Amino acid sequence: MSLGTPRVHHRTTASTSLDARALALAGAPHGTLVTAAEQLDGRGRQGRSWYAPPGRALLCSLILRDPPPLLPLAAGVAVAELVGADAMLKWPNDVLLDARKVSGILVEGRPQQQWAVLGIGINVAVALDELPEELRGSAATLGLGPEAIEPTLERLLELLEDWLARPAPAILAAWRDRDALAGRELSWSGGRGVGSGVDAQGRLLVQTDGREQALEAGEVHLLDAR
Numbered sequence: 001m002s003l004g005t006p007r008v009h010h011r012t013t014a015s016t017s018l019d020a021r022a023l024a025l026a027g028a029p030h031g032t033l034v035t036a037a038e039q040l041d042g043r044g045r046q047g048r049s050w051y052a053p054p055g056r057a058l059l060c061s062l063i064l065r066d067p068p069p070l071l072p073l074a075a076g077v078a079v080a081e082l083v084g085a086d087a088m089l090k091w092p093n094d095v096l097l098d099a100r101k102v103s104g105i106l107v108e109g110r111p112q113q114q115w116a117v118l119g120i121g122i123n124v125a126v127a128l129d130e131l132p133e134e135l136r137g138s139a140a141t142l143g144l145g146p147e148a149i150e151p152t153l154e155r156l157l158e159l160l161e162d163w164l165a166r167p168a169p170a171i172l173a174a175w176r177d178r179d180a181l182a183g184r185e186l187s188w189s190g191g192r193g194v195g196s197g198v199d200a201q202g203r204l205l206v207q208t209d210g211r212e213q214a215l216e217a218g219e220v221h222l223l224d225a226r
Contacts, residue, residue: 003062004157007033012054014041017106017119020061024115030065035153053130058122058149058156064109067116068164070171072107073202075118077174078159079103082122082152083142088180091195091204091220095122096180100140120156124149172198185223188215192223 006029013019016034018041023032038054052059068074072092079095080087083103088096095103102123109116123141125148131139142148163171176182181195186206193208203214
């Protein structure tokens with residue numbers, strides 16, 4: 001079954017990922033898609049919220065059965081290709097334009113039951129002055145009209161279908177070509193260092209005090225502004 005079928009669309013919902021998770025637990029098939037024009041409690045990493053004005057962003061979540069090991073990276077590459085040649089990837093889940101976030105990706109699931117929910121938000125038609133003031137300096141937009149949301153979704157599903165089937169070396173190479181953290185000074189909850197790519201498991205590599213370590217998860221902050 002191809003991605004996006006069956007599809008459930010909401011005018012308003014709390015979270016497409018919460019909806020998709022409930023459907024997955026109820027046995028919904030691989031490829032099931034949940035979309036919404038508005039989310040009241042959009043979810044990001046670390047318990048953060050994802051805000052978008054109603055009808056201005058692509059808000060979607062997919063149920064994936066037997067997801068590939070590098071799902072977060074493959075999804076990031078697919079979204080970056082959609083956004084364009086200038087899009088960069090900030091590990092683990094942000095797509096950037098001009099160093100600002102245009103898309104967020106959240107992967108949740110139950111590995112022991114071999115399913116995952118892939119949540120993606122893309123600022124397709126968001127006007128930055130519509131955002132809360134605290135987000136305007138860090139957000140980006142594709143600058144399109146609301147009528148572009150459905151075509152953007154169709155293209156996203158095509159790219160996801162392609163990249164989720166690619167071998168790991170191709171996914172890693174594509175990610176590394178767009179790595180926004182490589183060679184940059186970083187901080188995280190356990191320390192600070194310089195980004196040096198991702199390893200074969202999709203972990204972030206950092207150089208610190210003459211040694212390399214791999215970060216499994218967590219929030220990473222850029223220290224050197226460019």
